[in-house]
Amino acid sequence: MKTLAIYLMAGKETPALAEAAVRGGADLIEIGFPFSDPLADGPVIRRAAARARAAGKRTTACLECLARVRERVEVPIVPMTYASLLEAYGYERFAADAKVAGAASLIVADLPVGEHPELERIQLVAPTSTDERLRAAAEQTGGWLYLVSVTGTTGARETLSAEAEGLVARARNVTDTPLYLGFGISTPEHARAAGRIADGVVVGSRAVEVAEEGPEALLAYVTSLRGALDS
Amino acid sequence: MTAGYYGEYGGRFVPETLIPALDELEQGWREASADPSFAAELDALGRDYAGRPTPLTLAERFVPGKRIYLKREDLLHTGAHKLNNALGQAVLARRLGKPRIVAETGAGQHGVAAATVCARFGLECVVYMGEEDMLRQRPNVERMGLLGAEVRPVDFGTRTLKEATSEAIRDWITNVRTTHYLIGSCVGPHPYPEIVRELQTVIGLESREQILAAEGRLPETVVACVGGGSNAIGLFAGFLDNHEVRLVGVEAHGAASLSSGRTGVLHGARSSLLADEDGQIVDAHSISAGLDYPGVGPEHAFLRDSGRADYVTATDEEALAAFRRLAETEGIIPALEPAHALARVAELEAEVVLVGLSGRGDKDLDQVLARM
Numbered sequence: 001m002k003t004l005a006i007y008l009m010a011g012k013e014t015p016a017l018a019e020a021a022v023r024g025g026a027d028l029i030e031i032g033f034p035f036s037d038p039l040a041d042g043p044v045i046r047r048a049a050a051r052a053r054a055a056g057k058r059t060t061a062c063l064e065c066l067a068r069v070r071e072r073v074e075v076p077i078v079p080m081t082y083a084s085l086l087e088a089y090g091y092e093r094f095a096a097d098a099k100v101a102g103a104a105s106l107i108v109a110d111l112p113v114g115e116h117p118e119l120e121r122i123q124l125v126a127p128t129s130t131d132e133r134l135r136a137a138a139e140q141t142g143g144w145l146y147l148v149s150v151t152g153t154t155g156a157r158e159t160l161s162a163e164a165e166g167l168v169a170r171a172r173n174v175t176d177t178p179l180y181l182g183f184g185i186s187t188p189e190h191a192r193a194a195g196r197i198a199d200g201v202v203v204g205s206r207a208v209e210v211a212e213e214g215p216e217a218l219l220a221y222v223t224s225l226r227g228a229l230d231s
Numbered sequence: 232m233t234a235g236y237y238g239e240y241g242g243r244f245v246p247e248t249l250i251p252a253l254d255e256l257e258q259g260w261r262e263a264s265a266d267p268s269f270a271a272e273l274d275a276l277g278r279d280y281a282g283r284p285t286p287l288t289l290a291e292r293f294v295p296g297k298r299i300y301l302k303r304e305d306l307l308h309t310g311a312h313k314l315n316n317a318l319g320q321a322v323l324a325r326r327l328g329k330p331r332i333v334a335e336t337g338a339g340q341h342g343v344a345a346a347t348v349c350a351r352f353g354l355e356c357v358v359y360m361g362e363e364d365m366l367r368q369r370p371n372v373e374r375m376g377l378l379g380a381e382v383r384p385v386d387f388g389t390r391t392l393k394e395a396t397s398e399a400i401r402d403w404i405t406n407v408r409t410t411h412y413l414i415g416s417c418v419g420p421h422p423y424p425e426i427v428r429e430l431q432t433v434i435g436l437e438s439r440e441q442i443l444a445a446e447g448r449l450p451e452t453v454v455a456c457v458g459g460g461s462n463a464i465g466l467f468a469g470f471l472d473n474h475e476v477r478l479v480g481v482e483a484h485g486a487a488s489l490s491s492g493r494t495g496v497l498h499g500a501r502s503s504l505l506a507d508e509d510g511q512i513v514d515a516h517s518i519s520a521g522l523d524y525p526g527v528g529p530e531h532a533f534l535r536d537s538g539r540a541d542y543v544t545a546t547d548e549e550a551l552a553a554f555r556r557l558a559e560t561e562g563i564i565p566a567l568e569p570a571h572a573l574a575r576v577a578e579l580e581a582e583v584v585l586v587g588l589s590g591r592g593d594k595d596l597d598q599v600l601a602r603m
Contacts, residue, residue, distance in 0.1 A: 036512040037393065037497060039400050040246040050388070058509045083244045084496040088510030110496065112247045126248040128407060133250065151248055152405040 002229045003027045003144075003200030004191070005180060006207045006222060007080065009034065009048040010062040011055065013211070019072045020215035021207070025226025029069060030107065030202065033062040033081035040109040042155030044205035059089050063101045070102030078122065080107040083115070091119050105142045113137045127151050127163035131170060138175035147171060147198065148183045155205045156186035160193045168197045188228030195229045235421030238536060240529030243420040245400070245499045252407045257422040259327045264429070269322065276318050277433065280351070281308045285434075287441035288588075292560035294577045300450065301588040302438045302466065305565065309343050311590030312434060312462045313415060317344035319430035321352050324411035331355040331410040335399040337364055337392030337458070338521035338568065339371025340590055341415030346380035348413075356380035359398040363390040364520045371594050389514050392458075392524045396498050416459025417528035420499030424528050428464045435469025438585055452477040452579050455587035456572040457489065457542065458522035460531045462589035467540060477581070478540035480531060481572045483517035483550070488527040489535050489542040497525065503532040518547040518598065519567035521590075545574040551602055554592065566590035567599070 005028040006021040008014050018029045034049035034057055041049070057065070062079070069077055079098050086094045086108065098106055107122045113136045123137035126148040138145055149164040150157065161184055171179050181194040182202030194201045203225060210221040235241050243253060263269040277283035285306050290299040304312035324332060332354050336342030342358040349356035358375055362384045365372050375382050388394040396418075403412040412419075417427040442450055453470050455463035457480035470476040482490055488503050495506040505513040505525035517523040534540040545553075553573035558564045565573060569589045576584055592599070 035510075036388075037397050039397055039498070040404070042401075046387075053511065058511075082496070083501075084506065084510035084512070086510070087494060087496050087501065088506065088508060109246055110244045110499070112243065112245065112250050114250075115242055115244060124247045126246070128248050128251045130251055133247070137247075148246075148248060151407060153401050 002195040003178070003180060004222070004226055004229055005030055005182070005200060005202040007032060007202060007204035008211055009045070009052050009208055010057045010065040011052055014065050015068040015072045016215050017211050017218055018069045020219040021222045022073045022075055024219045024222025026222050027075055029073060029075060029077045030080045031062070031066055031069060031077060033059065033079050033085055035082035035084060038082060038109070040153055042153040042205060044208055045154050048208045059085055063097055066098065066103060067101040076104035077102055078105050078107055079103055080109065083108055083111050091116055095119060107146065113140060122146050124148055125167070125171065127167050131174060134171055135174040138171065138177050141177060144178040144180050144200065145171060145175065146202065147179050147181045149181045149194070150184045152183070154183055157184035160185065160190045164194065165197055188224045191225045192228040192231060201229065237530045237533035240500070240502050240532040241421055241424060242501050243499060244496045244501060245420045246404060248404050249407060249420070253420055253422065255327065259323060260422055260426055263323055263326055272322055273319055277315070281314050281318060282306065283433065284437045287438060287445065289445065290561045293557055297576070297581070298446070298583045299576060300442055300445065300585045301563070302434060302585060304434060304462065304587065304589045305563070305591035309340070309347050310593065311340040311344070311566065312431060312465065313341040313344035314347065315433055315465070316415065316427050316430045316461060317341070317348045317413060320411065320413045320426065321348035321354065324354065324413070325352060327411060329409060329411035331406065332413050333357045333359070333399050333402045333406070333410050334413040334415060335359050335392065335395040336415065337395065337523060338519065338566070339364065339368040339375070339594060340521060342380070342382070343371050343374050343378070345413050346375040346378035349380060350378045357402065358382050359385055359395040359402070361385045361389065361391040361395045364392065364395070367598055368520055368594055369597070391520065393512065393515070400498065416461040417464045417530060418459045418498055418500060418502070418526055424500065424530055427461050428468065428530060431461050431465025432468040434462065434465040434587065435467060438466060439469040442585055446583055448583070449473055449476050450583045450585040451581035452479060453585045454479045454481060454572045454576060454579070456522060456568045456589060457482050457527060457531060458486070458524050458568065459526065460528040462587050464528060464530055466587040467534070471539065478534070479575065479579070480540055480542045481575050482542060482544045483519055483522040483571055484544040484546040485516035486522050486524060487544045488525055489531055490544050500529050502527055502529045503535070518550065519571065521566070521568040522571065543575055545571040549574040551599060554599060563588070564592035566592045567595045
């Protein structure tokens with residue numbers, strides 16, 4: 001079975017949305033902790049982050065949101081954020097408090113291998129990563145490796161990136177760690193294609209857009225991804 | 232110190248996609264720095280194209296009783312110190328085989344410098360600029376267009392330099408294989424703060440020779456405005472080892488990342504920033520688009536902590552008053568950015584003062600006239 005990870009921005013509706021996503025077949029929920037200057041994100045997540053910040057989703061409120069999601073779903077939950085939040089909150093304190101709130105690990109989009117090696121997290125690798133860096137990331141990552149399928153920021157694309165296959169192949173050469181493909185995966189067709197080569201997929205921007213229409217819409221969307229991934 | 236760090240500041244806080252490009256850039260920079268032909272090419276470009284050395288002018292009427300020397304980067308081609316860095320990075324980009332340049336700009340001076348070097352070297356040039364800055368720095372937008380650059384408006388967030396920088400970095404993430412990011416200040420991930428500082432060091436080295444020739448001694452105090460801090464770091468570099476020379480950086484009152492900031496991460500580096508207690512970046516406010524930035528180069532944060540440099544602020548009104556005073560007493564119209572440095576000169580307990588006049592004020596006339 002391939003893993004389906006769904007990204008949601010922290011917000012008032014997130015617990016209900018996460019529950020809908022899991023009912024639709026999500027195996028893992030990522031919760032975005034918004035940052036004012038998200039360099040890795042395209043327009044959809046950037047705008048969702050701005051709205052979340054305007055609605056008061058500060059670090060403590062996001063941790064609270066994580067705990068509420070934990071009460072509603074059984075699957076692993078992973079906060080995804082940027083280094084400036086951890087800098088302010090304290091790296092160790094953030095990791096500890098996220099764990100207490102129910103997080104399985106964490107993802108920091110602008111903390112590449114080499115910065116803060118003491119912080120256990122899910123490492124990201126990209127098509128531009130050298131084999132040496134792929135190996136280092138795989139050694140340090142917690143549980144699975146996040147493969148950024150495109151040379152670019154988050155956001156829907158027309159097709160699954162042509163770079164994805166090469167990246168998966170290179171990663172397989174250096175590690176047995178599960179590989180999940182993310183960035184630019186938005187349709188059931190993308191999910192099916194990604195699932196053929198990787199161990200899981202992460203869907204972010206499109207899930208955030210659909211989530212704006214409510215839990216029912218998200219349930220239907222995630223169900224369609226699940227179906228494609230299992231077919 | 233750890234490589235890429237100034238004390239606890241600096242580093243590489245960027246998505247993984249960029250790390251190999253930063254490694255490649257660092258490698259290319261090390262090779263270029265060790266190659267005498269790189270230095271020779273930059274010297275020739277500086278002399279024959281940019282107009283180096285720039286003069287050192289004794290301002291006799293600006294503050295009676297003091298001997299104030301102005302390092303005239305306003306007389307450099309394109310009207311600001313930004314060209315020193317843009318020329319160096321363009322030569323570097325060519326060595327790296329990158330045909331496309333992406334840059335951010337606030338006041339438009341770095342954008343103009345980037346567009347200029349791209350025209351000169353036949354490189355494609357895309358400049359990101361906040362819509363707010365495009366309004367207040369209209370002439371520079373038009374200059375970039377004439378020079379063949381594409382100016383892409385950034386219409387979200389602060390619509391100023393901070394957002395323009397984020398968009399330039401996102402463009403770089405997307406096009407990293409063909410593109411060199413020509414960052415305009417001594418900010419960003421390692422090795423950018425070092426590269427920009429080294430390319431601007433010419434300001435400090437020339438000033439040092441010139442003031443020794445004029446006065447037979449070093450100045451008591453060296454003053455420069457600080458936004459990202461490239462002209463200040465270049466000027467300071469000529470005097471860092473002379474501890475009797477006081478170094479003073481002047482920030483805009485509403486963008487005082489060193490004077491009132493806290494440690495955080497922005498645009499790839501850990502530095503002193505305008506940020507709230509959660510690490511969210513706070514908007515800066517300044518009449519000067521070039522200083523209207525919530526971050527600062529990591530080396531400045533280090534110089535502040537070590538006590539080697541002092542950082543003070545000037546308000547919009549103080550900068551405007553200094554702007555007018557320099558025009559009326561010396562016949563020089565400064566940019567609003569160095570007008571902040573000029574605003575602090577009178578009260579300094581020093582007789583011989585060196586001021587970095589980092590750019591000329593033509594671009595600011597509309598704004599200044601509207602406030603008068």
